[in-house]
Amino acid sequence: MHVRISRALEWAGLGRRGLRVTFADNGCGISAADMPRITEPFFTTKGTAGTGLGLALVKDTVEKHHGVLRVRSSTKSGRSGSVFTIFLPAASCGSGA
Numbered sequence: 001m002h003v004r005i006s007r008a009l010e011w012a013g014l015g016r017r018g019l020r021v022t023f024a025d026n027g028c029g030i031s032a033a034d035m036p037r038i039t040e041p042f043f044t045t046k047g048t049a050g051t052g053l054g055l056a057l058v059k060d061t062v063e064k065h066h067g068v069l070r071v072r073s074s075t076k077s078g079r080s081g082s083v084f085t086i087f088l089p090a091a092s093c094g095s096g097a
């Protein structure tokens with residue numbers, strides 16, 4: 001697992017200034033079928049070992065900060081893994097953030 005934090009401009013939309021946090025792993029990856037559901041509360045592929053709450057909480061928290069969560073993943077054998085990118089906009093004066 002690699003974590004990287006850098007100053008960034010939002011890659012789309014408003015082009016806001018902020019912070020980008022990237023989490024990358026070389027795990028099993030996320031299938032295209034599962035991808036649309038991974039931030040759904042209680043969605044888990046880990047049976048009773050999972051709660052399905054991790055990414056739901058991440059998405060909710062990022063959105064409360066007016067940020068953006070992006071996920072890219074590959075399940076190809078030999079090169080599988082996932083990259084989670086969080087963009088958090090810098091607080092502007094008087095925003096109360």
Ligand SMILES: Nc1ncnc2c1ncn2[C@@H]1O[C@H](COP(=O)(O)OP(=O)(O)O)[C@@H](O)[C@H]1O
Nearest residue numbers: 027029038044045046050051052053054055056
């Ligand atoms: N880094 C990852 N690599 C592969 N699959 C992942 C990863 N993170 C999340 N997932 C997939 O998304 C599902 C939901 O994740 P999460 O909300 O953290 O719940 P949990 O970890 O309890 O299952 C996981 O069960 C798994 O299928």
Ligand SMILES: [Mg+2]
Nearest residue numbers: 052053054055
């Ligand atoms: Mg989890």
